Amino acid sequence: MSDPVLALSDITKTYNKGAPNAVDVLRGITLDVTAGEVVALVAPSGAGKSTLLHIAGLLDTPDTGTVALSGQNLTGQSDRRRTLARRADVGFIYQFHHLLPEFSALENIVLPQLSAGVSKTDAEARATALLDQVGVAHRADHRPAELSGGEQQRVAFCRALANAPKLLLADEPTGNLDPTTSDQVFGALMTLVRDTGLSALIATHNLELANRMDRIVRLDAGRLSTGPA
Known part of the structure; x- marks a missing residue:
């Protein structure tokens, strides 16, 4: 059996540790996301879902526990090693698109590929194909300000997938x-x-959307519980 794409084991995180106002945000979180699985992360506001996603995506470090991507334990690794793993294996989507305003939709998807060493021709071809998949290829030359909110977020999806990550992490992507x-x-x-066979962990308040995914995990009071989608 292959390793999970994402494996979180006994993750803890406390803010203001040692202070009277210390907050235990995550209390022993263990979660596997397998290849091709789409998991909904449902949590009330302030429950720590963004913290959990940042730790899963190597943007933050846990106080204790381990984070592994495709079987590689990255806990305690150097910043460079974690950055390289994040660039290669993880795509991020946020509630707000964060597109670069001075570049077109196409260019916003091309740029991360160029940073990864892809040729401009190949990067433009992949960007066009991704835009076509989400139905906005006809808006490729438009800048973000000329796009609707829904179009902007579709472009953000394409940018997150530009370098063919193994894992997609999304924080309220349609919120x-x-x-x-x-x-x-x-x-x-x-x-x-x-279509791409990605694994995904998607945080959402929307239970209707959550029920369209493979599995639901709920985060509350720093702990996870599971349930059917």
Whole structure:
């Protein structure tokens, strides 16, 4: 049996450690995400879902516990090693698109590929294909300010997948959209994920969207509980 794409083991995180106002955000979190699996992370505001995603994506470090990507334990590794692993294996999507305003939709997807050493021709071809998959290829030459909220987020999805990561981490990826647009954009995201065979951990408040994923885990009071999708 192959290793999980993401394996979190006994993760703890406390803010203001040792102070009277210390907050135990994560209390012994253990979670595996297998190849091709899409897991919904459901949590109330302030429960620590963003902290958990940042630790899973090697943007933050736990106080205790281990984080492994594709069987490689990256806990305690150098910043350079963690950065290289993150660039190679992890794609991030946030509630706000964070696209570069001075570049077109296409260029926003090309740039991370160029940073990874992909040729401009190949990068543009992949960017065009991704935009086509989410239905906005006709907007490739438009800058973010010329796109609707739903279009901007679709471009952000494509940018996150530009370098073909193994794991997608998404923090309320449709939380800034109206219900109809949210449903459409989430459908585009799921199509991208399924077509590429990605593993994904997606935080959402929307139980309707959560139930369209393979499995639901709930984070509350620093602990995880599981349930069917």
